[in-house]
Amino acid sequence: MLPAVSRMAFGALQRRAFSASARDLSKVAVLGAAGGIGQPLSLLLKLNPRVTELALYDIRGGPGVAADISHVNTKSKVTGYEATPSGLASAVKGADVILIPAGVPRKPGMTRDDLFNTNASIVRDLAKACAESAPEANLLIIANPVNSTVPICAEVYKARGVYNPKRLFGVTTLDVVRASRFVSEVKSTDPKDENITVVGGHSGVTIVPLFSQSKHPELSSNAEIINRVQFGGDEVVKAKDGAGSATLSMAMAGARMAESVLRAAQGEKGIVEPTFVDSPLYKDQGIDFFASKVELGPNGVEKILPVGEVNAAEEKLIEACLADLKKNIAKGVSFVESNPGK
Template sequence: MFAARQTFNLFQKRAFSASASQASKVAVLGAGGGIGQPLSLLLKLNPRVSDLALYDIRGGPGVAADLSHINTNSTVTGYNPDAAGLNDCLKDAEIVLIPAGVPRKPGMTRDDLFNTNASIVRDLAKAAAKSAPNANILVISNPVNSTVPIVSEVYKAAGVYNPKRLFGVTTLDVVRASRFISQVQGTNPADEKVTVIGGHSGVTIVPLLSQSNHASIAGEARDALVNRIQFGGDEVVKAKDGAGSATLSMAMAGARFAESLLRAAQGEKGVVEPTFVESPLFKGQGIDFFASKVELGPNGAEKIHDIGPVNEYEQKLIDACLVDLKKNIQKGVDFVKANPGN
C-alpha cells in the first residue's frame, strides 16, 4: 500500500499541469491478466487518465468494478468479451496497451510463446486498426521483437499504419538496469541512468554501461551485470516456479511509458524514453525496428536518438543483437503473411 501511495503521489506531482480539458482515454487489452491487473491499477492512480477502458476474454468487467471503487476521478469501464465490447473499449482511445497473452514458464524462451501470442496480438491489432487507428499502440505481449512487427503489418494491410504511433515497451530493461547497477555500486537506483538499446529478449538487450555513471565497471563484474540485465526475466520465471513471469515489474514499466506519452501529448517538452520502434538506425542492414532513446511528443515518436559512442565490448554486444533481432522481426512479418486471419 505504501508503494502504491508513493506511485500515486509521483503521478500527482507530474500531473500538476494537466487540466480537466485534457481528457485522456486509455485502453488496456488483456486487463484481467497478470500484467493487466496491476497495470490497470497504476493507470487508475494516474490523474492524467480520465477514462480507463478494460477488455479481456474473461474478467474485464470484474477488474473494472474493483478498480472503480478507488477514490480517484477517472471513470473505469469493463467491456464484454466480444467484438462489440472490444470495439467500444477501443473507440476514442488515445493510448492502447496490449499486455494480452500467455506468460512464460520455466525453460521457455520468449520465442516459445510466439505461436500463441502472435495470433492474440494480430487479432487485437486488427480491432485497434479499425476502431482506434490514430491511437498510440503500446505492445507489451512477448516476444516484443516479433509482436511489434506483427502489429505494423496488420496496420499496413488496413491502410492506417503510422510508425510514430507504434511502440514496443522495453522500459523494463532500463528499470532493471538501473536497479541492478545500484545493487552492485551501492547507490540510489533513481540516480542511475543506463541506456539500453536493441530489442527485448536475451542477447538483443544491450545495456550501454559506458554511458552510465559507472563506465569503469569491467571484467567479470561487467559480464555478470550485463548478463543479469539481459536475462533478468528468467530470474523471475524461475523464482515463480511455473506460476508466471515478470508481471508486477512489467506493469510498472508499462505504466511509466504510458505516463511519459501522456506527459508529452499534454505539452511537456523533452520527454525521452527508450522504446522499440520503426527506426532508421540499422535499416541499412535490413533491420526495421530497434530500441533506443526516443523523444516523445503530441504526434508520438518525434525524434529517434542515435545510440551514441560505444566501446569495443558494447559493439560486440550490438553485433550479436542485430543477428537475432533481424530474425525476430522477420518472424513477425512472415507470421502475418502466412496467417492473415479473418
C-alpha cells in the same frame, strides 16, 4: 495495499499531473486487463490523474476487474467491456493510448520465442480491432515476444492502410528499470540516480545495456551484470516456479511508458523514453525496428536518438543483438503473411 515505495512514486506522479487541465486528460484502454500484467497495470493507470477514462477488456473477467478498480477513489471513469467484437471495438474507440499486455506468460524453461505461436495470434487479432476502430491511438505493445509482436502490429496496420510508425511502441522500459536497479545494488546507490541506456530489443542478447555511457563505464566489462540485465526475466520465472513471469515490475514499466506518452501528448517537452520502434538506425542492415532513446511529442515519436559512442565490448554486444533481432522481426512479418486471419 501498495507498498510504501509505490505510494511515494505515484504520489509524485499525481502531484505532477494534477496541474493538468481537464481537457488534457485522456482515454486509455488496456487489452488483457484481467491478466497478471493487466490487473496491476490497470490499477496503476487508475491512480494516474491524467487518465479520465479507463477502458478494460479481456477474453474473460474484464467487467469484474473494472468493477473492482472502479472503487478506487480517483476521478477516472472505469468501464469493463464484454469479450465480443463489439465490446473490443467500443473499448478502443476514442482511445488516446492503448496498451496490449494480453497473452500467455512464460513458464520455467520457456524462452520468449516459445510464446510466439500463441501470442502472435492474440496480438494480430487485437491489432486488427485497433486498426479498424482506433487507428490514431498510440499503441503500446507489452505482449511478448515484443521483437516480433511489434512487427506483427505494423503489418496488420499496413494491410489496412493506417500504419503510422510514430504511433507504434514496443515497451522495453523494464530493461532500463532493471538495469538501474541492478547497478544500484552493485554500487550501493539510489536507483533513481542511475541512468542506464539500454538499446536493441526486448529479449536475451538483443537487450544491450550501454554502461560506457553511464557513471559506471567499468561495468561494460562486467559479464555478470550484463547477463543479469539481459536475462533478468528468467530470475522471476524461476522464482515463481511455474506460476508466471514478470508481471508486477512489467506493469510498473508499462504504466511509466503510458505516463510519458500522455505527458508528451499533452504538450510537455523533453520527454525521452527507451522504446522499440520503427527506426532508421539500422535499416541499412535490414533491421526495421530497434529500441533506443526516443523523444516523445504530441504525435508520438518526435525524434529517434542515435545510439551514441560505444566501446569495443559493446560493439560486440550490438552485433550479436542485430543478428537475433533481424530474425525476430522477420518472424513477425512472416507470421502475418502466412496467417492473415479473418
